[in-house]
Amino acid sequence: MQYQAVLSNAQHPEYGVLTVPFPIPAEQYDEIIEMLEALEIGDPLKRDCRVDEISGHWPVLKNTERTVANIDELDYIAKRLDSFDKYEKTQFQGMASRLELHGVDEFINLTFCCQEVTVVTDFNNLESLGRRHYLTLGGGATIEEMQGKDFRSVALALLDGEVGRVTPYGVVYDNGFEMSQLYDGRNFPEYCYEDCIMEVEMSSRYASADSPAAYLYLPITQIQQARAIARAGGNFYEDMCLRFLESELPEEVDAVLDFENENLTDLNEMCRAIQPLNQAEREKLGAVILFTKPEQAGQIANLAKELEQFDYVPKVRTPEEYGKYMIMDSGHYEYDENLAGYIDFAKYGKEHVENEQGQFTDRGYVSYHGTLSLDELMQGDSAQNMGPQLKME
Numbered sequence: 001m002q003y004q005a006v007l008s009n010a011q012h013p014e015y016g017v018l019t020v021p022f023p024i025p026a027e028q029y030d031e032i033i034e035m036l037e038a039l040e041i042g043d044p045l046k047r048d049c050r051v052d053e054i055s056g057h058w059p060v061l062k063n064t065e066r067t068v069a070n071i072d073e074l075d076y077i078a079k080r081l082d083s084f085d086k087y088e089k090t091q092f093q094g095m096a097s098r099l100e101l102h103g104v105d106e107f108i109n110l111t112f113c114c115q116e117v118t119v120v121t122d123f124n125n126l127e128s129l130g131r132r133h134y135l136t137l138g139g140g141a142t143i144e145e146m147q148g149k150d151f152r153s154v155a156l157a158l159l160d161g162e163v164g165r166v167t168p169y170g171v172v173y174d175n176g177f178e179m180s181q182l183y184d185g186r187n188f189p190e191y192c193y194e195d196c197i198m199e200v201e202m203s204s205r206y207a208s209a210d211s212p213a214a215y216l217y218l219p220i221t222q223i224q225q226a227r228a229i230a231r232a233g234g235n236f237y238e239d240m241c242l243r244f245l246e247s248e249l250p251e252e253v254d255a256v257l258d259f260e261n262e263n264l265t266d267l268n269e270m271c272r273a274i275q276p277l278n279q280a281e282r283e284k285l286g287a288v289i290l291f292t293k294p295e296q297a298g299q300i301a302n303l304a305k306e307l308e309q310f311d312y313v314p315k316v317r318t319p320e321e322y323g324k325y326m327i328m329d330s331g332h333y334e335y336d337e338n339l340a341g342y343i344d345f346a347k348y349g350k351e352h353v354e355n356e357q358g359q360f361t362d363r364g365y366v367s368y369h370g371t372l373s374l375d376e377l378m379q380g381d382s383a384q385n386m387g388p389q390l391k392m393e
Contacts, residue, residue: 002078003056007041010050010068015039017052020071022078023193030223033071042071044227045186047104049074060093060169063102072188072227073104079193080111087119087132090169094119095177097167105185112189113180115139118158121170130155137175187212187231197271198247200259202240204233215245216264219272225264240264249274250286253300266298273304284312287363292374299378306377309370311358316365323349325365 001021008017018035021028036042041049047068054061058081084092092114101107118133130151135141164171182189192199196217203213214232216225229240242259253274257267277285285303288310294300316322323345352358358367370377 006053007049044230060096069104094169094172098172108183118173119170126152126155199245201243252286252289270297270301273301290361291366302380311367314364319349320346
């Protein structure tokens with residue numbers, strides 16, 4: 001947790017307060033939004049949360065106390081700050097104090113440009129001061145560039161040439177600083193805080209080409225989905241256009257998806273089903289997709305949930321290789337290597353492939369041993385066919 005805020009409804013203080021940790025833990029997001037709604041605050045777009053108190057590791061954010069903020073803005077600031085190192089923390093707080101910032105939108109924009117300023121907390125070591133200032137001006141440097149550099153002279157040039165502003169967090173040297181305006185007060189700049197399965201860009205079909213977009217990091221909850229649509233300027237999913245950006249999906253999944261015709265709910269459910277799979281299971285899913293040839297994200301989601309219905313042998317691409325695997329490596333037989341010259345591995349493998357109705361893919365051999373047809377499995381009919389005792393959540 002970076003900080004926590006005590007929030008209330010400025011129009012109805014009698015409703016009480018809610019203390020919220022930031023960044024909001026993913027598993028608590030929906031619950032916190034519902035508790036804010038009980039106070040008649042927490043709108044997707046409005047700044048309707050009065051910040052009564054801020055506590056935590058960022059004292060400069062106490063400047064937002066007695067102002068109103070949007071809950072997702074407060075969350076976004078915390079996510080940005082969570083990635084900062086010790087010096088970036090000094091730069092952010094020093095420059096925020098130097099500029100006397102109070103608005104959440106200003107703090108968000110500062111997270112993207114505070115790294116341009118130099119903040120000095122110790123004037124005793126000019127070598128270290130000069131090195132830090134040099135790296136700040138260049139946004140970093142190679143080892144070759146650093147070698148032989150007179151950092152003491154760099155420090156003296158800074159101290160002699162620019163007026164520093166004293167703040168509670170150090171002496172701030174602006175270095176020609178200009179505040180970025182990446183956040184427009186509605187759509188957050190692209191920033192993937194946690195590992196996600198897929199990142200997509202969402203924009204309104206009716207917006208101009210240069211209108212800011214919303215970024216989704218799937219999987220998300222239905223509440224997060226609805227709030228993102230509202231921020232992107234739509235009322236319904238049908239108002240939205242999606243553009244694929246990045247994913248951690250098997251390449252076979254990416255090849256299937258048609259974003260112009262995919263439903264966001266299906267994409268999200270697919271990502272939710274794939275998220276718990278380890279790398280080996282995701283490779284198996286890629287092979288299963290080559291075997292079953294799904295056409296939609298919803299079908300892929302059902303395959304991911306039913307992977308145990310398939311057998312998969314990686315890197316096996318011929319009947320002979322499969323025969324060798326079955327006899328030598330599967331554990332079904334006690335294999336004597338002295339008999340290798342007497343075994344027709346290709347024939348044995350071919351018979352098994354025919355009996356199992358399996359298939360060789362670019363990833364390996366796949367066979368299906370479920371009781372439903374593949375079409376039924378991909379359409380999610382397994383619950384109906386397993387009887388009334390199975391309760392689906």
